[in-house]
Amino acid sequence: MRLGKSARVTLAIVTGFILLIVYVPLFVVLVNSFSTSTSLTWPPPGFTLEWWVKAFQSQGAMAAVLTSVQIAIVATLISIALGTLLSLALQRFDFFGRSVVNLLVILPIALPGIITGIALNNFFRTIMGVPLSIWTVVIAHATFCIVTVFNNAIARLRRMGINLEEASADLGAGVWTTFRLVTFPQLRSALLAGSLLAFALSFDEIIVTTFTAGAGVTTLPIFILNNMFRPNQAPIVSVIAVVMVLVSIIPIYLAQRLSGSEQTRR
Amino acid sequence: MTDTIHLAPPTRAVPIPAATPRRRISAWLSTHPRARLALLLSAPLFWLGVVYIVALVLLLVTAFWTVDSFTGEIVTDWTFDNIITVVTGSLYQTVTLRTVGIALAVTVIDVAIALPVAFYMAKVATPRVQRLLVIAVLMPLWASYLVKAYAWRSVLSQEGILEWLLAPLGLSTPGYGLTATVITLSYLWLPYVILPIYAGLERVPDSLLEASADLGGRSWKTIQHIVLPLAMPAIIAGTIFSFSLTLGDYITVNIVGGTTQMLGNLVYTNVGAANNLPLAAAIALIPIVIIFGYLALVRRTGALDNL
Numbered sequence: 001m002r003l004g005k006s007a008r009v010t011l012a013i014v015t016g017f018i019l020l021i022v023y024v025p026l027f028v029v030l031v032n033s034f035s036t037s038t039s040l041t042w043p044p045p046g047f048t049l050e051w052w053v054k055a056f057q058s059q060g061a062m063a064a065v066l067t068s069v070q071i072a073i074v075a076t077l078i079s080i081a082l083g084t085l086l087s088l089a090l091q092r093f094d095f096f097g098r099s100v101v102n103l104l105v106i107l108p109i110a111l112p113g114i115i116t117g118i119a120l121n122n123f124f125r126t127i128m129g130v131p132l133s134i135w136t137v138v139i140a141h142a143t144f145c146i147v148t149v150f151n152n153a154i155a156r157l158r159r160m161g162i163n164l165e166e167a168s169a170d171l172g173a174g175v176w177t178t179f180r181l182v183t184f185p186q187l188r189s190a191l192l193a194g195s196l197l198a199f200a201l202s203f204d205e206i207i208v209t210t211f212t213a214g215a216g217v218t219t220l221p222i223f224i225l226n227n228m229f230r231p232n233q234a235p236i237v238s239v240i241a242v243v244m245v246l247v248s249i250i251p252i253y254l255a256q257r258l259s260g261s262e263q264t265r266r
Numbered sequence: 267m268t269d270t271i272h273l274a275p276p277t278r279a280v281p282i283p284a285a286t287p288r289r290r291i292s293a294w295l296s297t298h299p300r301a302r303l304a305l306l307l308s309a310p311l312f313w314l315g316v317v318y319i320v321a322l323v324l325l326l327v328t329a330f331w332t333v334d335s336f337t338g339e340i341v342t343d344w345t346f347d348n349i350i351t352v353v354t355g356s357l358y359q360t361v362t363l364r365t366v367g368i369a370l371a372v373t374v375i376d377v378a379i380a381l382p383v384a385f386y387m388a389k390v391a392t393p394r395v396q397r398l399l400v401i402a403v404l405m406p407l408w409a410s411y412l413v414k415a416y417a418w419r420s421v422l423s424q425e426g427i428l429e430w431l432l433a434p435l436g437l438s439t440p441g442y443g444l445t446a447t448v449i450t451l452s453y454l455w456l457p458y459v460i461l462p463i464y465a466g467l468e469r470v471p472d473s474l475l476e477a478s479a480d481l482g483g484r485s486w487k488t489i490q491h492i493v494l495p496l497a498m499p500a501i502i503a504g505t506i507f508s509f510s511l512t513l514g515d516y517i518t519v520n521i522v523g524g525t526t527q528m529l530g531n532l533v534y535t536n537v538g539a540a541n542n543l544p545l546a547a548a549i550a551l552i553p554i555v556i557i558f559g560y561l562a563l564v565r566r567t568g569a570l571d572n573l
Binding site: 003004007008011012014015018019022023024025026028029032037040041042043081082083085086088089093095101104105107108110111112113114115116118119120121122123125126127139142143146169174175176177204206207210211221224225228237238240241244245248 | 429
């Protein structure tokens with residue numbers, strides 16, 4: 001197929017226009033965080049740094065960030081352990097029910113969050129009689145974060161092959177030594193990429209969190225949701241939004257670097 | 267040719283490792299792959315099985331229980347009342363139809379937008395531009411879901427940028443409601459649709475496109491007969507995301523939907539304010555059934571391997 005010049009230019013313009021629209025809402029949030037209007041008026045009537053000062057003085061916001069970070073770290077650690085085990089089992093072994101296990105890993109992310117949320121809410125509250133707390137959020141988050149670690153690890157294992165592991169075993173290394181000295185070093189960057197995604201997923205999650213968080217557990221998304229509709233808090237939410245987008249550049253940069261270094265290695 | 271005697275190179279005797287218990291376990295494991303597999307699988311399967319599958323099955327079971335209207339406690343009497351309420355209630359029928367309608371609209375819009383963008387990224391752009399475009403598409407994915415929904419609340423507001431842009435043209439913002447919900451959800455799930463379609467289009471070999479052109483196929487004919495059939499599993503994989511994510515959403519519709527209700531809202535109200543978990547579970551069965559139906563429908567296309 002040889003596209004004419006006009007077709008190529010049209011496609012480029014369409015793509016550019018769509019990407020422009022994609023970034024307009026994010027730009028509006030940035031501008032609103034400096035606006036003197038509390039009701040998101042456009043064009044902004046004036047410039048102020050008031051909301052930025054207030055946001056960084058807001059104890060609620062800071063506490064929420066801390067809660068979110070704590071939850072995301074623990075959930076990520078659990079998902080690294082479980083995701084690695086699963087990827088080793090599914091990549092290195094062939095067994096009855098393998099595709100069922102595979103589906104089982106994907107399901108928590110393929111089904112809408114509200115179903116995962118209400119199922120776990122029901123499980124904790126009604127069936128187990130466990131009061132909702134920060135730990136129920138961690139358990140819920142770890143469950144749907146497993147898949148990101150799993151996907152990254154299994155792709156790496158597939159590329160690695162088993163030659164080095166067999167050589168290690170032939171030279172007398174035990175099962176654990178081979179994993180520690182041969183498998184894990186090759187798996188490390190894939191696990192890091194997967195855990196970055198898991199962290200981001202947990203940090204941003206709102207629906208499952210709403211259903212599994214105990215009273216008084218306020219993650220950052222819950223804080224945003226609670227304050228979004230309060231006139232005097234809305235611009236502070238804009239500030240938090242801008243900071244979050246800016247902070248998200250770090251994982252994007254890291255992820256790009258990780259995948260970039262892999263491309264050169266290939 | 268002279269005969270030479272090859273002496274074996276000097277070797278250093280490797281001491282036989284002491285048979286510590288650890289060593290013995292390791293040796294036993296290396297000759298018993300099934301035991302290794304069992305050890306690997308036990309913890310994750312315990313977690314996913316106990317936490318997730320049991321929870322899902324119990325949700326199904328709860329849908330057949332009921333709530334005591336005086337104490338608010340769940341009564342474990344088996345009844346089809348909740349299911350009958352959900353299937354025959356006009357509120358649930360209306361909201362189900364509306365939710366499925368929104369999910370279909372969002373999916374169609376996203377695929378229509380994603381196809382040209384993904385095609386440009388995969389087949390037209392130079393490698394440098396291609397890398398930049400992938401980053402540009404990925405970036406909004408990392409920005410928070412709530413932030414983006416909130417941004418659209420601001421864009422669509424009566425004093426927002428859209429009104430400001432459209433007013434000179436004699437048009438106005440759709441305001442908060444069904445249209446705003448469709449726009450915002452399409453925006454939120456767009457990267458999830460673009461990325462699999464892009465990956466799928468990239469796997470279509472250029473040689474096939476050239477062969478088609480050499481045989482006289484016009485661009486449109488090539489797209490119709492070569493590109494689309496080969497990219498179909500990837501396109502369907504994209505639609506699974508937009509469809510499934512929309513079916514369960516209730517937060518976006520709260521933020522930009524005005525008084526519009528979706529299935530998620532009904533579930534949310536019944537878990538929280540109405541304190542009727544069995545009814546909420548019965549309502550939640552609707553999206554579960556629809557999604558499993560959709561997955562079964564598209565399973566044969568191989569779309570599930572493109573997720």
